Amino acid sequence: MGAAPLASAxxxxxxxxxxxxxxxxxxxxxxxxxVRQGLAAAMQQAEADDAVAAVLLVAAGKAFIAGxxxxxxxxxxxxxxxxxxxRSMEECSKLVVAAxxxxxxxxxxxxxxxxxxxxxxxxxxxxxxxxxxxxxxxxGGTQRAPRLMGVKAATELMLSGKQLGAKAALQAGLVDRxxxxxxxxxxxxxxxNELLAQKAPLRRTRDIAIADPAAALAExxxxxxxxxxxxxxxxxxxxxxxxxxxxxxxxxxxxxxxxRALFLExxxxxxxxxxxxxxxxxxxxxxxxxxxLAAPRPFSTIAVIGGGTMGAGITVSALDAGFAVTMIERxxxxxxxxxxxxxxVYNGLIAKGRMTPEAKAAIMARYTPTTRYEDIAQVxxxxxxxxxxxxxKKAVFRELDRVCKSGAVLATNTSYLDIDAxxxxxxxxxxxxxxxxxxxANIMKLLEIVVPSKVSPDVVATAFELxxxxxxxxxxxxVCDGFIGNRILAVYKQAADFIMEDGASPYEIDAAVRxxxxxxxxxxxxxLAGGDIGWATRKRRAAxxxxxxxxxxxxxxxxxxxxxxxxTGRGFYLYPEGVRVGQNDPEVLxxxxxxxxxxxxxxxxxxxxxxxxxxxxxxxxxxxxVVAEGIALRPLDVDVTFVAGYxxxxxxxxxxxxxxxxxxxxxxxxxxxxxxEDPLFWQPAPLLVQLVKEGRNFDSLNQG
Numbered sequence: 001m002g003a004a005p006l007a008s009a010x011x012x013x014x015x016x017x018x019x020x021x022x023x024x025x026x027x028x029x030x031x032x033x034x035v036r037q038g039l040a041a042a043m044q045q046a047e048a049d050d051a052v053a054a055v056l057l058v059a060a061g062k063a064f065i066a067g068x069x070x071x072x073x074x075x076x077x078x079x080x081x082x083x084x085x086x087r088s089m090e091e092c093s094k095l096v097v098a099a100x101x102x103x104x105x106x107x108x109x110x111x112x113x114x115x116x117x118x119x120x121x122x123x124x125x126x127x128x129x130x131x132x133x134x135x136x137x138x139x140g141g142t143q144r145a146p147r148l149m150g151v152k153a154a155t156e157l158m159l160s161g162k163q164l165g166a167k168a169a170l171q172a173g174l175v176d177r178x179x180x181x182x183x184x185x186x187x188x189x190x191x192x193n194e195l196l197a198q199k200a201p202l203r204r205t206r207d208i209a210i211a212d213p214a215a216a217l218a219e220x221x222x223x224x225x226x227x228x229x230x231x232x233x234x235x236x237x238x239x240x241x242x243x244x245x246x247x248x249x250x251x252x253x254x255x256x257x258x259x260r261a262l263f264l265e266x267x268x269x270x271x272x273x274x275x276x277x278x279x280x281x282x283x284x285x286x287x288x289x290x291x292x293l294a295a296p297r298p299f300s301t302i303a304v305i306g307g308g309t310m311g312a313g314i315t316v317s318a319l320d321a322g323f324a325v326t327m328i329e330r331x332x333x334x335x336x337x338x339x340x341x342x343x344x345v346y347n348g349l350i351a352k353g354r355m356t357p358e359a360k361a362a363i364m365a366r367y368t369p370t371t372r373y374e375d376i377a378q379v380x381x382x383x384x385x386x387x388x389x390x391x392x393k394k395a396v397f398r399e400l401d402r403v404c405k406s407g408a409v410l411a412t413n414t415s416y417l418d419i420d421a422x423x424x425x426x427x428x429x430x431x432x433x434x435x436x437x438x439x440x441a442n443i444m445k446l447l448e449i450v451v452p453s454k455v456s457p458d459v460v461a462t463a464f465e466l467x468x469x470x471x472x473x474x475x476x477x478x479v480c481d482g483f484i485g486n487r488i489l490a491v492y493k494q495a496a497d498f499i500m501e502d503g504a505s506p507y508e509i510d511a512a513v514r515x516x517x518x519x520x521x522x523x524x525x526x527x528l529a530g531g532d533i534g535w536a537t538r539k540r541r542a543a544x545x546x547x548x549x550x551x552x553x554x555x556x557x558x559x560x561x562x563x564x565x566x567x568t569g570r571g572f573y574l575y576p577e578g579v580r581v582g583q584n585d586p587e588v589l590x591x592x593x594x595x596x597x598x599x600x601x602x603x604x605x606x607x608x609x610x611x612x613x614x615x616x617x618x619x620x621x622x623x624x625x626v627v628a629e630g631i632a633l634r635p636l637d638v639d640v641t642f643v644a645g646y647x648x649x650x651x652x653x654x655x656x657x658x659x660x661x662x663x664x665x666x667x668x669x670x671x672x673x674x675x676x677e678d679p680l681f682w683q684p685a686p687l688l689v690q691l692v693k694e695g696r697n698f699d700s701l702n703q704g
Contacts, residue, residue: 010038065108099188138263142243274653307338313441446645503603517649527565624685
């Protein structure tokens, strides 16, 4: 990004007494070295030219400046630095005005805050999202934003990583004026000329005093306590608060020095590497072989078969994206329940003040409930979300085959089942694809797009286009039992079961996994999803289970008692009177003890570190097998699956990135050690063995 010639990255032209400085570094005007150098040169030009009374900063393309060039992070710094550029603007003896259209994010907003006046066009988006990459604003953002916005508002903006629209930015004090239309140059020139005519003073952000420092520090202490609870071991959020404390307590230049030192600490943190990997990986997953072969089919109408929790969630997701949706259920009672499930989501938003009844009515006008398959004869795309049973799903697809128009995309939302077998129930297997949504489907970001053997490339491309419109994170998966996520989940859940039978309680295992950064441990997740779901899967697989393989029966014993988790008030945990956070259950521990005794297991103690070593080794080992078999295209697809769908801590990048950061030789050594206890379960993945032998890591397979 930073390699463009200076002339094209930043251009200057004098219009009357105003030097117009245009940033032109496609696609998003990132602050690569050429842009920084061009801006520094433009400020020198303005200072040296007596005919220049003001400088107007504008940008070409769709963004003002969408941030620093994060591909430069971790590489040797090339001058001028962004803090130096910002200082040259703020200290300029000529009036500096920024006309903001599109994104002014991160370093882009730091540049704008260094100008003396800021104008925003209607489409402007302002924010300091560095926290999402494990960083903090490192070019004066933590010092200037509190002076412009107030301490609490600025800190909350930085901690959230959220963006403000033009009106909100004006109310917050980040900009001084809103302009109409979409011509930043014309609006900026008019504003700059107006300021010159008024003889407006050079208003340097650094000189603004922070109001009521004692109250500001008290607010920061409160935010610090809340953030420590919420951020679950994240490094940069508390450093942001430290920087703002410096803004309140220290002179500006000293505050800048504090910010720089803490920025460099964040830059060196492994969390930054994990978060940057997750950021780029989520963009890479859309690069699929089918995209080069075919364009998506056009689609504007969607049908959802099934109105249960999953069907309703998918329906809401499609309605929110602006689609017309027809929902089918088998009888009047079921479709009424399906409609109620959809309305419940919107009624909840109305109750929280996040939606008006009129907005709900407008959305529901695009929703059609029916019990007749003939009513979906003309829809472009169908998503089946009925009971997880192969024969039931095949029956639905035979009906779809009968009524749907030629070229309609037929998708199944299955978590485990063989999509090739479902496709073969139709005369058009080329139109059948898997869309594995995660529950609740209107909230969870991950969408596994499962590609059966006979599907057309344009259907795969259509599925990725749908994911984009639904604002989902799509991952391409091959057909196998459980695809990417649930296949790997089944293995590390087994590892957790073995640890439990060998001596750790389910509550100790969950605590270790939460300490790693997951929001919930595996036994809490079982209770949330419903223990009966996993039980049904285990019974389905019983006939094909290797009789020599170790099998832990604790979960079966719990399900036999009708304890399915939160929905029954009891599972691995107790949920008295519908509380969501479970309580430890002595009766479950008694079941575990009885199973150990039955198997002749003498329980032993496990540290959190020992629990995690086994849990993570199982995850990484199966992940390597999934990549080697082509079920996942690359290791990064496994990473995105777990970060977006399974609560894997984002700052660790995903299981394969985490393994790279630990060092693959140590992961392999653990697996080989565990194999001495259970050689059948702990079989090292050949890909892992090969990478260690060649001195390579998983990331080497993400390239190209």
